[in-house]
Amino acid sequence: MRAADAAAAARLDASGHVLLVPPVSSRPGRWIDPALIDAALVHIDAVGTGTPARTLLIERTAALEAAGVARVDGAFARLIRHTLQVPVPDAEPWPIPVLYHRPIPDPAPIWAFHRDGDAPALQRALGPAPGHPQAAALLAHMAMLVRRSHACDPEHLEALRARLQAECARPQPAADLERALTRAQDRWEHSAAELGTLRGLASELAFQGYPDSFPVARSLSRSISLFVGPPNSGKTYAAFERLATAAQGAYLAPLRLLALEGRDRLVARGVPCSLLTGEENVPAPDARVVSSTIEMVGTARPLDVAVIDEAQMIFDASRGWAWTQAIVAAPARELIIICSDYAVPAIEELLGLCGETCTVRRFERKQHVQLLPRTVPIGSLGPGDAVVAFSRRDVLRLRDRIAADGHPVSVIYGALPPEVRRREAERFAGGESTVLVATDAIGMGLNLPIRRVLFSTLVKFDGEGMRGLGESEVQQIAGRAGRFGMHEEGFAGVLEDAEPGALRTLRELLLTPAGAPADFKAPVAPNAWHVRTIASRLRKSSLREVLAVFVEQLRLDDAHFAVAELEGMLALADALDRSAASLSLLDRFIYAQAPVDVRTDSQLQEFLDWSTRHAAGGPVGAPWFLEGVDGYSRLDAMERALRASTTWLWLDLRFPGVYGHVEAVHALRATLSDGIARQLKGKRPLAQRPNRGRGG
Numbered sequence: 001m002r003a004a005d006a007a008a009a010a011r012l013d014a015s016g017h018v019l020l021v022p023p024v025s026s027r028p029g030r031w032i033d034p035a036l037i038d039a040a041l042v043h044i045d046a047v048g049t050g051t052p053a054r055t056l057l058i059e060r061t062a063a064l065e066a067a068g069v070a071r072v073d074g075a076f077a078r079l080i081r082h083t084l085q086v087p088v089p090d091a092e093p094w095p096i097p098v099l100y101h102r103p104i105p106d107p108a109p110i111w112a113f114h115r116d117g118d119a120p121a122l123q124r125a126l127g128p129a130p131g132h133p134q135a136a137a138l139l140a141h142m143a144m145l146v147r148r149s150h151a152c153d154p155e156h157l158e159a160l161r162a163r164l165q166a167e168c169a170r171p172q173p174a175a176d177l178e179r180a181l182t183r184a185q186d187r188w189e190h191s192a193a194e195l196g197t198l199r200g201l202a203s204e205l206a207f208q209g210y211p212d213s214f215p216v217a218r219s220l221s222r223s224i225s226l227f228v229g230p231p232n233s234g235k236t237y238a239a240f241e242r243l244a245t246a247a248q249g250a251y252l253a254p255l256r257l258l259a260l261e262g263r264d265r266l267v268a269r270g271v272p273c274s275l276l277t278g279e280e281n282v283p284a285p286d287a288r289v290v291s292s293t294i295e296m297v298g299t300a301r302p303l304d305v306a307v308i309d310e311a312q313m314i315f316d317a318s319r320g321w322a323w324t325q326a327i328v329a330a331p332a333r334e335l336i337i338i339c340s341d342y343a344v345p346a347i348e349e350l351l352g353l354c355g356e357t358c359t360v361r362r363f364e365r366k367q368h369v370q371l372l373p374r375t376v377p378i379g380s381l382g383p384g385d386a387v388v389a390f391s392r393r394d395v396l397r398l399r400d401r402i403a404a405d406g407h408p409v410s411v412i413y414g415a416l417p418p419e420v421r422r423r424e425a426e427r428f429a430g431g432e433s434t435v436l437v438a439t440d441a442i443g444m445g446l447n448l449p450i451r452r453v454l455f456s457t458l459v460k461f462d463g464e465g466m467r468g469l470g471e472s473e474v475q476q477i478a479g480r481a482g483r484f485g486m487h488e489e490g491f492a493g494v495l496e497d498a499e500p501g502a503l504r505t506l507r508e509l510l511l512t513p514a515g516a517p518a519d520f521k522a523p524v525a526p527n528a529w530h531v532r533t534i535a536s537r538l539r540k541s542s543l544r545e546v547l548a549v550f551v552e553q554l555r556l557d558d559a560h561f562a563v564a565e566l567e568g569m570l571a572l573a574d575a576l577d578r579s580a581a582s583l584s585l586l587d588r589f590i591y592a593q594a595p596v597d598v599r600t601d602s603q604l605q606e607f608l609d610w611s612t613r614h615a616a617g618g619p620v621g622a623p624w625f626l627e628g629v630d631g632y633s634r635l636d637a638m639e640r641a642l643r644a645s646t647t648w649l650w651l652d653l654r655f656p657g658v659y660g661h662v663e664a665v666h667a668l669r670a671t672l673s674d675g676i677a678r679q680l681k682g683k684r685p686l687a688q689r690p691n692r693g694r695g696g
Contacts (some may be wrong), residue, residue, distance in 0.1 A: 006609040013592035014062060039111055046115040056300030060114050067122070074348055076110050077101040079171065082132040086142045089150045096142065098168045098177075134174035140180050145185040153192040160188045170666075202583035210524055210561060211354040214299050214329035224335045224356055226311075229363030232490075238363070239307045239336045244271050246305035246334075249289040252297055252326050254310040254319075255444055257418040260307075263291040278595060279649035294322040299329040306332035310444060311339035311347060312472070315517055321525035321564035328354055342472065342514045350522050352551055353560055369453075369481050371507055372493030376454055379405060383518050384451030386436040387495065389478055390460035396687035398456060399437045403683060411680045412438035415639045417646075419673045424680065440473065442480050453481040458502045458509075463599075474506065523564035526550045531589050543573040543588045571598045579608040590654050595647055602640075607647060608638055610659075618658045623648050626664055631675030635686055638672045 009023070012031045021030035032040060047053045064070065068079035080102050085093040104110065109125030132138065142164060149160050163184040167177065185344070212218060227235040243249050244266060251266075253259040256277045266289055275282040276292035290298075294308070308330065314323035327337060327350055337347060337358070351358055378401060381387070387402070389395045395413045403409045410428040412421050421441070427433045429449055440460075442448065455477075458469050482490015492510065494502040496555045526547060547570055551563050572592040580588060588665040596607045606624070613620045624640035633641075644662060645665050652659035679686060 002031060036107075039107075043111055043115060043143065055377055056117075057114065060117055063117075063119065064110065064113065067119075067126075069104070069126075072101050072103075076104040076107050078104055078126060078129075080129045080132070080136060084132075084135060084139045084142065084517075085137065086143040086146060086369075088146055088157070089154075094146075094164075096161070096165055096168055098132055098138060099171045100134070100174075101171050101685050102130065124413065127611050132174075138174060138177065142181060145181060148186060148268070149185060149192075152189055156188075156192045159191065160185065163188050187494055211328050213529070214331075216300060216302060216331040217329050218354070219332055220302060222330075222332060222335050222356060224337065224351060224358040226344060226347060226358050226360045227336055227338045227363065228341050228360055230340070231476060232482070233363035233365045235338050235361075235363040236309065238361075239309075239338055240265060242334075242336060243289060243305050243307050244269050246303070247288060247300075248303045249305040250298070250307070250330070250332070251289065251291045252294045252306065252308045253291065254294055254313055255418070255441075256293055257421050258444065259293050260418055260422065265290065270340050279646050279653060281653060284429045293327055294319075297326045299324075299331055301331065303330075303332040305334045305336065306330045306336065307336045309338045312343035312588075314343065314346060314350075314522065315520065317565045318568075324350065324522040324524055324561075328349070340472065340476070340514065340589075341566070342516050346516050346520050346522070347696060349560070365479075367482050367490060369478050369490045369492050369510070371510060372452070372491050375494050375496040375503055376452075377496045377497065378402065381405070381407060381435050381454075383431075383434040384449060385434075385454060386438060386442060386448070386450040386452070386480065388438060388440065388442065389456045390439055392439075393687060395437050395439060399554055399680075399687040400687050402435050402437065407435045408433040410436045412436065412441055414439060414441060415643070416676065417642050417669065417673050419669075420665045420676050420680070423673075423677050427681070440477055442477065444476075448480060450481050450490070452493065453478050453490075455494045455498060455502065455506060458494070458505045459499070468505070469509065470514075471509045471512040474509040475514055478506075504511065521560060521562035523560050525564040525566065525569075528586055528589060531586060535585050538564075539583060542577050543585055543592060544570060544577050546585065547573050547592075568598050569593065572596065575604070575608055576611055580611040582615045587655075591651075594650055597643075603643065603647075606644060610648075610651065614655065614658050620659055622661055623665070626668060629668075629672070631671040631678070633675070635676060635679050638676050642669060642672055642676075645672075 009019075009029055009031075017031040017033055018037075019029055020032055023029035025210055047056060069076060070079065071077070074450055078101065079099060081097045082098055083095050083097045087093050104126070109122055113122045145164070146157070146160065164181060167180045167184050170180075173237050227239055229235045240251075240262070242253060251259070251262040253262055259275060259277055263273045265274045267284075271289055272284045272287045273289045273291050274284045274287040274288050276296050278295060279295060294313075308323065308326050311323055311327065313318045314327070316323075327335075327347060339347060341362075343427075348358060348529070361508075378398075389398055391413055392413050395411060399409050399411050405458070408427075410424040410433040412424050416424070424433075424436075425448055428436045429447075436442070436448065436450065442450075455474075458474075459466050460469060462649060478492035480493055492506065494506055530550055531543070531546055534540065534549050538546075538549065540546050540549070547566065551566060551570070569592050572594070573588065576583075576588045576591050580591065583591070591611050594607065596603060598604050610620050610623075623644065625644050629637050629641040631638070645668065648659055648665055649662065652662055
């Protein structure tokens with residue numbers, strides 16, 4: 001028996017009630033007031049017992065409840081709705097129904113209805129519904145609360161109405177109801193004050209003022225050029241020609257691999273260049289230029305020239321905010337933005353919001369990509385062929401099949417460290433391997449001597465489900481074929497093993513002009529200023545709540561800007577509020593931006609464990625991967641350790657003295673990169689090995 005049922009049974013027994021049916025697990029016991037025994041016997045004589053009588057009892061009890069008649073504390077009572085017209089300053093009164101129970105002193109009409117089901121007779125016996133006995137006092141109390149609220153914040157007064165109605169819909173004694181109504185008004189007043197603060201925040205943080213939050217860029221009268229064209233049209237080469245002459249410059253790349261390539265490209269021309277990515281800061285003596293990933297854009301120090309690469313990535317759901325920030329905030333007197341043609345209108349509009357204009361310089365390919373008329377058997381691959389797949393598993397499976405035919409194969413996919421991807425690209429470029437198997441990473445600016453780009457499929461998993469490739473994706477990847485000066489012609493096609501209709505789909509996608517998403521708005525992510533301002537004004541210490549205000553409650557300029565996709569950051573914030581609550585809000589915000597895949601439980605848990613140790617007064621201690629893996633471990637184990645080491649170095653760069661072991665981590669990364677490169681170069685099949693990593 002539940003504790004509540006046992007307590008009720010004790011009260012009934014103490015009051016002299018008689019237990020008729022003992023309790024069972026599914027229901028409490030049946031009790032009766034001795035004064036009602038005679039009436040009960042009369043009732044049984046009239047309706048009988050057994051299943052028909054029970055069915056009749058259920059039906060008539062339901063009819064009584066529909067009429068508002070029920071047992072309350074062992075006696076019959078009638079539920080009555082009395083609507084009060086509550087006066088509202090400068091508006092029509094609010095009709096607010098008040099529900100209350102009125103005892104039925106004589107239960108005889110109820111018992112009679114149970115026996116004969118005569119509803120009109122029951123209504124005559126009950127009579128018309130009386131008004132609430134304390135109606136005047138309740139009306140005066142609610143009128144006072146409404147006047148007080150109107151004086152506080154008339155704009156949000158309607159929200160009070162809903163709160164008062166909710167309290168009046170619960171039958172309770174008048175004194176209890178008055179206290180509940182007062183508490184409801186107190187909660188409304190607190191909420192109204194917060195809404196008032198939000199109004200001020202919305203004005204201060206609204207996105208229409210976003211460009212003005214970067215004063216250095218706004219003060220420079222920037223000269224802005226868009227270098228526009230398809231892959232292999234020379235636009236990036238021209239941008240680097242200009243960057244190499246700058247006294248102070250920056251190259252902003254979409255990938256760490258391209259930041260490395262940009263640094264080396266400039267150094268080869270005799271231009272001292274530093275490297276800055278999420279997990280490393282490698283300054284060069286007398287550096288004139290910094291080559292960095294797009295998220296690391298500096299906004300405080302004026303530059304002569306800055307180059308933003310692959311700016312059509314502003315349309316990317318998860319990372320587009322970084323291009324919005326760089327385009328708006330890069331503090332360069334001359335800004336060169338490299339992009340595809342379909343991104344030009346969106347970038348021009350964004351610059352217009354900054355009060356700036358741009359010139360567009362268009363580049364043409366030296367040769368066009370031709371569509372192969374037939375599918376290509378995997379056994380007929382040859383030098384200069386690049387096969388494109390969209391998962392780690394499929395890349396390794398294709399690598400094994402092609403290598404079994406005697407071809408040396410290079411491999412590029414997202415889980416590989418940039419150093420290995422670079423080595424694999426160099427093997428292919430130097431002729432050491434004849435065939436390349438890669439994910440769509442090859443569409444992001446890698447300079448490779450590809451003659452034919454062959455799609456193994458025209459569908460991919462995008463993190464939520466399988467979908468067909470878009471025209472911009474296909475054209476970016478196919479555009480890597482036929483690099484000028486390496487191959488006179490370029491071709492795109494599909495493997496014979498691709499899904500039915502893939503060749504026709506490829507033809508349609510290559511012929512369809514790529515376009516920007518409909519109703520596009522430039523994505524913006526919160527920065528430390530947003531977090532600090534929201535937290536201080538609303539007195540919130542939970543990072544998840546602060547970010548939720550930014551995402552859900554601020555009235556933002558949704559004509560031109562939109563909140564970036566922040567599901568991963570919100571999930572991390574929620575976990576960090578628990579695992580590292582003693583860290584400052586801004587420290588937790590830094591953690592929430594770390595490169596962690598929240599969909600991978602093991603990766604997320606080790607990250608949270610590190611944050612917990614930091615919050616406890618760290619240092620965090622030696623990371624597990626320094627002892628748990630080496631260059632001869634399984635491929636997936638080495639990849640997992642490299643992902644963890646990337647996160648570790650990212651955190652060490654932001655929390656000096658907490659993480660450390662940097663030399664050992666870099667040494668291990670080099671060892672693991674060598675080990676992975678050795679396995680990829682070898683002849684042993686790799687796709688059959690267990691895979692705990694994610695494709696990319």
